[in-house]
Amino acid sequence: GAGVSQSPSNKVTEKGKDVELRCDPISGHTALYWYRQRLGQGLEFLIYFQGNSAPDKSGLPSDRFSAERTGESVSTLTIQRTQQEDSAVYLCASSVDVGGTGANVLTFGAGSRLTVL
Amino acid sequence: AQKITQTQPGMFVQEKEAVTLDCTYDTSDPSYGLFWYKQPSSGEMIFLIYQGSYDQQNATEGRYSLNFQKARKSANLVISASQLGDSAMYFCAMREPSNDYKLSFGAGTTVTVRA
Numbered sequence: 001g002a003g004v005s006q007s008p009s010n011k012v013t014e015k016g017k018d019v020e021l022r023c024d025p026i027s028g029h030t031a032l033y034w035y036r037q038r039l040g041q042g043l044e045f046l047i048y049f050q051g052n053s054a055p056d057k058s059g060l061p062s063d064r065f066s067a068e069r070t071g072e073s074v075s076t077l078t079i080q081r082t083q084q085e086d087s088a089v090y091l092c093a094s095s096v097d098v099g100g101t102g103a104n105v106l107t108f109g110a111g112s113r114l115t116v117l
Numbered sequence: 118a119q120k121i122t123q124t125q126p127g128m129f130v131q132e133k134e135a136v137t138l139d140c141t142y143d144t145s146d147p148s149y150g151l152f153w154y155k156q157p158s159s160g161e162m163i164f165l166i167y168q169g170s171y172d173q174q175n176a177t178e179g180r181y182s183l184n185f186q187k188a189r190k191s192a193n194l195v196i197s198a199s200q201l202g203d204s205a206m207y208f209c210a211m212r213e214p215s216n217d218y219k220l221s222f223g224a225g226t227t228v229t230v231r232a
Binding site: 033035041043045048056103107108 | 150152160161162164167169208212217218219220221222223224225
């Protein structure tokens with residue numbers, strides 16, 4: 001597709017359930033990010049995939065959070081045993097990594113809004 | 118430590134006037150990149166402008182310009198001739214080698230343009 005696609009766009013779940021959020025990056029984009037945005041807040045880095053390198057998981061808030069990426073395509077963010085504080089919009093972004101600190105513009109998806117009751 | 122600081126949580130600006138959004142950053146890397154993104158109420162993130170640390174001139178893109186003051190570690194966004202459609206949240210962001218080139222965002226500034 002032309003843009004970054006995320007699904008589901010909205011997810012309401014009960015506390016304690018597991019959820020999976022999916023991201024389809026733009027074809028050819030080697031870099032993929034997940035961010036979390038709580039209501040009215042900034043973007044909190046979660047995880048970063050770059051090509052075949054080991055992912056940077058330094059932003060994952062707890063071991064309930066995990067993410068996978070298949071090659072340079074789809075990524076899945078999984079939250080196990082969801083808690084109310086996990087309620088947020090989860091944004092995925094991808095880019096062609098031009099290397100270094102160049103104009104590596106991220107294209108964002110529309111986000112997945114997660115509500116944990 | 119906070120890498121990107123945006124001290125203005127919210128601002129009001131009159132239509133057709135200019136507005137300056139503050140951004141200061143903290144890095145010890147000589148090479149880094151600075152970005153501004155816009156997030157309207159619909160939620161999508163829109164790239165506005167980029168400034169490289171070695172760029173000699175301030176970046177400009179249409180009505181957006183970046184007032185880059187390297188010694189002060191400041192990268193303020195200037196929006197000229199504000200339009201109602203400029204009402205949104207604006208985020209400053211930075212990439213730096215010591216942070217593995219990850220894009221780190223500030224807390225954002227909400228701009229409301231009044232008719």
